[in-house]
Amino acid sequence: MAATVDTVRQVEEVTGRAYKHGFVTDIDMDMAPKGLDETTIRFISAKKEEPEWLLEWRLKAFQQWQQMKEPNWAKVGYPPIDYQDLYYYAAPTQKPQLNSLDEVDPELLATYEKLGIPLKEQEILAGVVAVDAVFDSVSVATTYKKELEKHGVVFCSISEAVRTHPDLVKRYLGSVVPAADNYFACLNSAVFTDGSFVYIPKGVRCPMELSTYFRINAQNTGQFERTLIVAEEGSYVSYLEGCTAPQRDENQLHAAVVELVALDDAEIKYSTVQNWYPGDEDGKGGIYNFVTKRGACRGKRSKISWTQVETGSAITWKYPSCILQGDDSVGEFYSVAITNNAQQADTGTKMIHLGKNTRSTIISKGISAGRADNTYRGLVRVGKRADGARNFTQCDSLLIGDKCGAHTVPYIESKNPSARIEHEATTSKISEDQLFYCMSRGLSTEDSVGLIVNGFCKEVMKELPMEFAVEAQKLIGISLEGSVG
Amino acid sequence: MADKATLPLLTAVPKTEGGSPWLTKLRRTAVENAERTGLPGVRTEAWKFTNLNALKALEPVAATGTAEIARLPAFADLQAVELHLSNGTLTHADAMPEGVDLVGLAEPDDAPDWVSETLGTVAETAPHPFTAINTGAFTGGIALRIRKGAAVETPILLLVDTRSLEGAGTVAAHPRILVVVEDGAMADLVEVHTGGGAYVNNAVTELVIGKDARLGHYKLQAESGEAFHIAMTAARCAANSTYDNFALSTGATLSRNEIRATLAGRHIEYRINGGYLACGDQHMDTATFIDHAEPDCASHELYKGVLADRAHGVFQGKILVRPDAQKTDGYQMNRALLLSREAEINSKPELEIYADDVKCSHGATVGELEDDQLFYLMARGIPEERARAILVSAYVDEAVDHIQREPIRDAFRAAAAEWMQKNIAGAPAEGGL
Numbered sequence: 001m002a003a004t005v006d007t008v009r010q011v012e013e014v015t016g017r018a019y020k021h022g023f024v025t026d027i028d029m030d031m032a033p034k035g036l037d038e039t040t041i042r043f044i045s046a047k048k049e050e051p052e053w054l055l056e057w058r059l060k061a062f063q064q065w066q067q068m069k070e071p072n073w074a075k076v077g078y079p080p081i082d083y084q085d086l087y088y089y090a091a092p093t094q095k096p097q098l099n100s101l102d103e104v105d106p107e108l109l110a111t112y113e114k115l116g117i118p119l120k121e122q123e124i125l126a127g128v129v130a131v132d133a134v135f136d137s138v139s140v141a142t143t144y145k146k147e148l149e150k151h152g153v154v155f156c157s158i159s160e161a162v163r164t165h166p167d168l169v170k171r172y173l174g175s176v177v178p179a180a181d182n183y184f185a186c187l188n189s190a191v192f193t194d195g196s197f198v199y200i201p202k203g204v205r206c207p208m209e210l211s212t213y214f215r216i217n218a219q220n221t222g223q224f225e226r227t228l229i230v231a232e233e234g235s236y237v238s239y240l241e242g243c244t245a246p247q248r249d250e251n252q253l254h255a256a257v258v259e260l261v262a263l264d265d266a267e268i269k270y271s272t273v274q275n276w277y278p279g280d281e282d283g284k285g286g287i288y289n290f291v292t293k294r295g296a297c298r299g300k301r302s303k304i305s306w307t308q309v310e311t312g313s314a315i316t317w318k319y320p321s322c323i324l325q326g327d328d329s330v331g332e333f334y335s336v337a338i339t340n341n342a343q344q345a346d347t348g349t350k351m352i353h354l355g356k357n358t359r360s361t362i363i364s365k366g367i368s369a370g371r372a373d374n375t376y377r378g379l380v381r382v383g384k385r386a387d388g389a390r391n392f393t394q395c396d397s398l399l400i401g402d403k404c405g406a407h408t409v410p411y412i413e414s415k416n417p418s419a420r421i422e423h424e425a426t427t428s429k430i431s432e433d434q435l436f437y438c439m440s441r442g443l444s445t446e447d448s449v450g451l452i453v454n455g456f457c458k459e460v461m462k463e464l465p466m467e468f469a470v471e472a473q474k475l476i477g478i479s480l481e482g483s484v485g
Numbered sequence: 486m487a488d489k490a491t492l493p494l495l496t497a498v499p500k501t502e503g504g505s506p507w508l509t510k511l512r513r514t515a516v517e518n519a520e521r522t523g524l525p526g527v528r529t530e531a532w533k534f535t536n537l538n539a540l541k542a543l544e545p546v547a548a549t550g551t552a553e554i555a556r557l558p559a560f561a562d563l564q565a566v567e568l569h570l571s572n573g574t575l576t577h578a579d580a581m582p583e584g585v586d587l588v589g590l591a592e593p594d595d596a597p598d599w600v601s602e603t604l605g606t607v608a609e610t611a612p613h614p615f616t617a618i619n620t621g622a623f624t625g626g627i628a629l630r631i632r633k634g635a636a637v638e639t640p641i642l643l644l645v646d647t648r649s650l651e652g653a654g655t656v657a658a659h660p661r662i663l664v665v666v667e668d669g670a671m672a673d674l675v676e677v678h679t680g681g682g683a684y685v686n687n688a689v690t691e692l693v694i695g696k697d698a699r700l701g702h703y704k705l706q707a708e709s710g711e712a713f714h715i716a717m718t719a720a721r722c723a724a725n726s727t728y729d730n731f732a733l734s735t736g737a738t739l740s741r742n743e744i745r746a747t748l749a750g751r752h753i754e755y756r757i758n759g760g761y762l763a764c765g766d767q768h769m770d771t772a773t774f775i776d777h778a779e780p781d782c783a784s785h786e787l788y789k790g791v792l793a794d795r796a797h798g799v800f801q802g803k804i805l806v807r808p809d810a811q812k813t814d815g816y817q818m819n820r821a822l823l824l825s826r827e828a829e830i831n832s833k834p835e836l837e838i839y840a841d842d843v844k845c846s847h848g849a850t851v852g853e854l855e856d857d858q859l860f861y862l863m864a865r866g867i868p869e870e871r872a873r874a875i876l877v878s879a880y881v882d883e884a885v886d887h888i889q890r891e892p893i894r895d896a897f898r899a900a901a902a903e904w905m906q907k908n909i910a911g912a913p914a915e916g917g918l
Contacts, residue, residue, distance in 0.1 A: 073530070382851075384826070399841035402808065412832040412849050417823035420852040427838050427845040 032089035038062065041190055044089050048159045048193075051166065061179040061189035068183045074346035075375045075407060076315050078288060081253060088191045088224070147207065153237075154199035155210055158226050161197035168199055172230050176259035176296045176323070184255040184290040184317070192226035192257065200235035200266070209465055211240035225256040231266035233299065238269040240468055252277075254313075255290045264299030264326065269307070271464055273472050276312035283342030286314025293320035294350075297329035297358075305332040306349065307463045309472040314343060319377065321350035324358035324386075331360040334460040336472075339372030339404070348378035348409075353389040353419065362393040365457050369400040375407040382419040389419040397427040398456055494540075494685065495519060495618050496547035496657045505594040507601045515610040515620035522614045534799040534831040535741060535770045540713050545657035545685050547624070548572035550650035556642075557677060557707060559899035563892055565642035565675065572647055573625040573658040584635025584670070590626035590661050600628045604663050607691045608719035613743075616717045619659040619689040626661030631670040631698075640673040640701075640893060645688065647712070648681035657685040664691070666698040668723075673701035673890055678736070683711040692720040692728075696750065699727040703893050705900055708736035710765070715741050724750025724779075729889045732759035733897055734769050735904045741770040748775070748782040748810075755784040758887040762901065763796035763828075764908045770799040775817075777810040780840075784814070789884040790821040791877055792828035793908060803835040804847065810840050817847040822854065822880055824909075870911035878905055878912065 032043045041062055045055040070081075148155050154165060161169050179189040200206050231237055254276070260268050270293075279286025289312075295304035306320040316339075322331030333349040351360035360380065368374040376395045397406035408425045430452050438448035454461070454473075464472055495516070504512075524541060525532040551571035556563075568587070569577035575589040588600055596604070610617035631637055647658045664674060678686060686708060694700050708714045714737040722728050732742055746755055761769040775784045790798045800819045821830040834847040854876050862872035881901045888894035905912035 397836075397838070399838070399843075402811070402841045404841070405837070405839045407838060408834075408836040408847070410832075410834060410849070412851060413830070414821075414823065414851045415829045417826060417828060417853040419823075420850075422848070422850050423832075423834070424848040425834075425836060425846060427836060427843060429841040429843075 031087050034087055035084045036086070036088055036191065040088050044191060044193060047089060048162070050159075050162055053170065054162060057174070057179065058190050061186050062191075064180040065183070065186040065190055068180070068186055070183050074317050074377070075373060076317060076344040076346050078315055078344075081288070083187075086253060089193055151204050151207055152201040153204060153206055154197065156197055158192075158195045158197045158228060161228075165197070165199065168230065169197065169228070172228055172259065172261055174259075176261060176294050177257050177292050182292060185257050185292040188224045188226060188255045188257045188292070192224040195225035195227040195256070196229075197227070198229040198237060198239060200231045200237045202232040203234045204232075205235065206237040209238045209240055211242070223252070223254045223256065227256070227258040229259070229268055229270070230261045231263065231268050231302075233263045234265040236267045238271070238465055240271050240465060242273040242275075242468065253288045253290070256292070258291070258293040258320075260295035260304055262295065262297050262299060262302035262304050262329075265301045266299055267303040267305075268295060269305045269465075270295070270320070271468055272306075272308040272310075273464075273468055274308065274310045274312050274316075278312050278341065278343050279314040281341050283314045283344075286343070287312065288315045289313040289318065290315075291318040293318065294323065295321070295331070296323045297326050297331060297355075299329070300326040300355075301328045302326050303330040303332075305334075305463070307334040307460065308336070308347075309460070309464070310335070310337040310345060310347060313345075316343075316345040316347050318347045319349055321352070322360060323352045323354065324360065325354045326358075327355040328357045329355055330358070333360075333362045333364070334463040335364045336367070336457045336460045337365070337374055338367045339369070339374045341370040341372060343370075343372045345373070346375040346377055348376045350379040351381070351391060353380075353382045353386040353391070355386060357388040357390075358386055359390045360392075362391070362395070363459050364395045365460055366395070366397040366406055367400065367453065367456070368397065368404040368406045371403045373405040373407070375409060376425070377409045379411040380413070380421055380423070381411075382414040382416050382421065384415045386416050387418050389416060391419075391421045393421075393423040395423075395425040396456070397425070398453070399427065399429050494524070494543075494545060494657055494687070495622050496545055496659075505601065508594055511605045512621050515605070515617045518610045519614050519617035519621055522617070524614055531772065531801070534801070535739070535768065537739075539739060540685065543655050543685065543713075545655045546653055548647055548649070548656035548658040548684065549653060551576045552646065552648060552650060554644045554646040554679070556644065557679065557705075557900065557903075559903055560642065560675075560677060560896045563640065563642065563675070563896045565640040568627060568641065568643045570626065570643065570645045570660050572650070572656065573623065573660045575625055575627055582637050582639050584632045585637055585641070585672070586630040586632065588628040590628055590663070591624065596628065599630055599665055600663065603665055603693050604628070604691065607693060607721045608689050608717055613717060615687055615715045616689050616719075619661060619687050619717070623659040623661035623689070626663070628663040628665070629674070630665045631667060631672045633667040633695075634669040635667075635672075636670070637672040640675050640890065642675045642677070645676060645678045645686070646680055647684045647686045648709075649684055655683050655685070657687060660686070660688045662688070662690040664700070665693045666695055666700045668695040669697045670695065671699040673703070673893065675893060675896075676702075676704040678704070678706045678708055678714060678716075680709045680712050682709055684709070685713045685715070688714075688716045690716070690718045692718070694720060694722045694726045694728055696723045697725045698723070699729075701729045701888075701890055701893070702731075703888060703897065704732045704742075705897065706732070706734040706736055706740055706742060707900070708740070710736065710738060712737045713739050716743065718742075718744045720744075720746040722746060722748050722750065722753045722755065725752045726750070727754045728756070730755075730757045730759075731885075731888045731897065732771070733885070733900060734759075734761040734763075734771070735900070737769075738766065739768045741772065743772040743774075745774040746776065747778055748784070749778050751779050751781040753779075753782040755782065756887060756889070757784065757786045758884050759788050760881055760884045760901065761788070761790045761798055762881065762904045762908075763791070763798055764793040766795050768797045768799070770801075772801045773803070775804045775815065777804065777806045777813045777815065780809060780811045780813070782810065782813055784816070786817040787884055787887060788819045789881060790819070790830065791824065791881060792821060792830060793824040795825070795827040797828070798830045799832075800830070800849075801833045801835070802847070803837065804845060806836075806838040806840050806843050806845060808839040811842040813840060813843040813845065815843070815845040819849045821851045822877065823851065824853070824877070868911070871913075874905065874909050874911040874913065877909055878902065881905075
């Protein structure tokens with residue numbers, strides 16, 4: 001059918017489409033020498049003026065990491081990573097303490113401008129969104145800090161938190177994702193350079209959505225972000241993470257760790273839009289994204305919700321998870337993963353039900369085009385004591401073109417008879433009927449595909465905060481060019 | 486990690502020298518593969534949920550001697566021609582119907598071409614250590630050929646029995662079954678596995694299903710409560726064929742029933758259904774793999790599990806759709822019913838899809854009986870225990886109903902009912918309401 005050919009052609013056009021956010025900003029870098037050994041870690045720790053305990057923690061992680069093997073169970077293939085051929089620390093040149101955006105390096109601000117997400121605009125956009133902008137590894141601007149302070153909310157870079165709130169950091173860092181949890185998390189624990197720290201005090205509903213824009217810059221710099229969010233009893237926070245990166249020829253390694261802790265009645269909503277450089281048509285030069293994200297619902301009736309729109313990266317290895325410890329706690333995972341050309345995504349979630357009447361929902365939408373491989377890999381585990389646990393999982397895959405792959409690998413493990421677990425998965429393509437229906441009503445093939453893909457993802461997109469929804473739609477547009485009107 | 490120290494399971498290695506070249510080569514390769522991989526450990530993904538330590542701790546000897554085999558009551562009324570494999574040896578064979586050739590595999594060196602050309606070509610030994618061990622060590626079994634165009638009405642009932650005789654201690658048998666269904670032929674094969682005491686039954690069933698052929702293949706695993714049942718069914722189907730597979734597991738302390746099928750032609754209809762009923766400390770592992778290698782094929786899979794007491798159920802089902810297999814229609818569903826707080830289920834339904842014009846879905850559910858269904862029955866005056874039993878029975882029947890041949894379906898329904906009566910309080914006497 002012509003329509004199908006058209007669809008495929010359109011998707012192929014995307015292939016030829018240059019990455020819109022591909023440009024490089026030249027800013028002086030303060031770098032650690034290439035390679036990784038204890039000296040590098042001591043260098044990072046010294047640069048950050050860290051206390052002794054944290055250095056010890058890093059060194060211990062490094063020792064454990066050296067004993068570990070890179071995992072190979074995911075359905076992704078890439079040439080071996082030479083961990084000695086990377087820089088582990090790069091920061092924009094220093095940097096007195098900043099009080100306002102005016103003091104930020106104008107070139108940095110211009111970079112954001114080019115990305116179409118300037119801080120200024122964010123500032124204007126509502127007076128709602130605080131941006132802890134991360135340029136490579138070090139936070140350079142933090143806005144709305146004063147407003148947040150009024151509510152007792154701590155929102156700062158993790159390095160700063162180590163200085164200003166050492167007790168909190170010491171108490172929670174590594175408590176959800178232990179240093180030696182997995183190969184990449186362990187590497188992160190050894191060399192993490194920056195990231196965000198959020199603390200919401202008891203009973204506080206965070207007055208605005210917190211947001212960090214990541215941007216990878218500087219050739220050969222691995223990004224090792226560490227994010228820690230703690231929501232005290234009865235508090236609420238919505239956290240937004242968005243990423244774009246400039247075009248590069250060499251693969252860039254990204255191994256982030258995100259830890260969330262929700263105490264009694266607390267709720268954390270964590271949203272991600274990820275649009276890192278996916279590489280060229282053959283996947284060359286794209287970002288390697290190995291991320292460990294995990295939330296612990298420690299308190300009763302607590303809730304953690306992950307929403308992600310993954311359109312970028314050459315390789316995505318990411319399983320945002322919830323450990324539902326508290327009785328009546330709730331975990332959610334909403335995901336759209338789009339892979340095109342030679343992109344490979346192996347992503348999903350883990351829902352570990354430990355407390356009574358814990359509930360989890362998993363909605364995953366995978367869209368695969370070009371020669372890409374898109375895998376959902378998920379685990380739902382119900383422990384012996386999790387009476388009345390409930391899970392619903394839905395994984396839908398959409399294939400565009402006959403060279404791509406879509407895979408579903410769910411693990412379901414139950415030790416409690418009163419638990420109810422349901423999993424369903426479907427794989428389909430955009431049907432001729434759907435296209436014909438739209439086109440007979442005057443829509444172009446392009447718009448029709450856009451409409452259908454949008455509809456396919458709707459359940460997830462509606463979970464995104466309003467500020468993000470627009471951007472997410474744009475990113476889907478870039479990934480499946482012409483598909484989204 | 487593979488554990489090489491456990492190859493004692495390779496109880497007999499008949500000559501890898503001096504026999505027919507084809508068999509010598511087949512056996513030698515198999516033994517090499519078995520020794521290279523060793524028995525799988527829990528770090529092997531395909532065996533992730535099944536701990537084989539108890540099996541590895543055994544030091545079985547080759548099963549020798551033979552015993553009479555009687556039909557299970559559930560199969561008493563089934564009209565069929567019978568074959569008996571006692572400790573791997575063919576001890577009884579009714580006269581085969583018109584169009585069916587039977588060859589014993591005790592001395593396969595002299596087997597006809599249709600055996601030597603197919604044996605070992607479907608059940609791969611490299612990735613499957615137990616299949617490798619069987620291929621290296623089988624001392625008997627049967628090969629059946631359904632000749633081109635033959636429509637065999639009477640089901641072939643194969644009774645496989647393993648037990649320690651003559652004070653032999655724990656024994657291991659490696660029965661080998663080969664079925665070649667030639668183009669346009671039709672037949673039904675029923676396998677019933679039973680035994681006594683502690684033993685290992687490491688069976689391999691290889692099936693070659695020709696163009697336009699139809700094979701019904703139904704298996705009951707009702708081994709003794711102390712037995713280890715490790716079975717591989719490997720099928721290769723040609724264009725326009727129909728393969729109707731059903732497996733019901735009720736026996737053994739640890740069982741693994743793996744069914745692999747390659748749909749190697751267009752317009753194949755593959756039906757793979759079954760059930761696993763476990764109680765006590767039983768561990769039941771069902772693994773299925775469907776390889777959609779060609780376009781326009783349909784596969785339908787429904788597995789239902791009932792887990793009582795401390796039973797542990799495992800279901801791993803995978804559907805692979807290769808790049809050329811457009812218009813594939815694949816459906817897979819695994820439902821597990823947990824009847825006790827100590828029961829456990831691990832389920833991993835998996836899709837791996839490389840073609841875009843396909844309709845594939847899978848699902849899995851885990852839970853206990855529905856309260857409102859119980860309420861419905863109890864509101865009609867049925868005592869709770871009885872109501873539960875009725876619901877479990879109906880639940881199992883949903884899978885059994887997929888068996889295409891009525892007399893065989895009745896036999897399996899009776900086998901399930903028999904299990905219910907023994908293990909579920911309040912179960913109705915005749916399987917019905």
